[in-house]
Amino acid sequence: MAENGGSKLGHFLAGLGLGAVIALLFAPRSGEETRQYLRERVEEGVDSAKRRAQELRQQAEELAEKGKEFAGQQRESVQAAIEAGKQAYREEKRRM
Template structure:
């Protein structure tokens, strides 16, 4: 049985405040209202002022919402950056502590090796200092 291949579906997600669509709708609505409503010039000016106030209030509200969204995003980003910095600081401190331990262990090993070397050198010098005396004593006894 042959399988039918379906075309892949593409989903487009738009993110935005909808401010542009709102502005277009408000302008279009105001224009249609002016053209279709039989009013006097005074009434039309009063209506335009009222609609203008409504428009400005709505635009101000949308701007406030946008400011709040930006502020929230900034705060979230700031918190993530601070968490990352703190994590990096802890990692650096941990590595520094490990390095300090390695340096201390290396110093202790070097000190121990030096003491051992000095002890052997002292023993070798003492043995060499005794060796000629023995040879001299052996020669004196043979005579």
């Protein structure tokens, strides 16, 4: 079922793109106007993709930093627990 959804989305996007191309070809604009329009849309798309990539990069860096902090905290907790266990063992051994 998941494959069907992806296939349907792909067909929808392909149809959308084809419809846009046909609309541009039959629009009452000169060739130069159409090329300029397409150039502007492509530039907007590229700029949008660059902005989104930068946002994702920043989010990934923030998540990596949080992960490092969490790992450090957990390591300290585990080390403290191990040390407490060793100390308890030593104390119990002395009592015997």
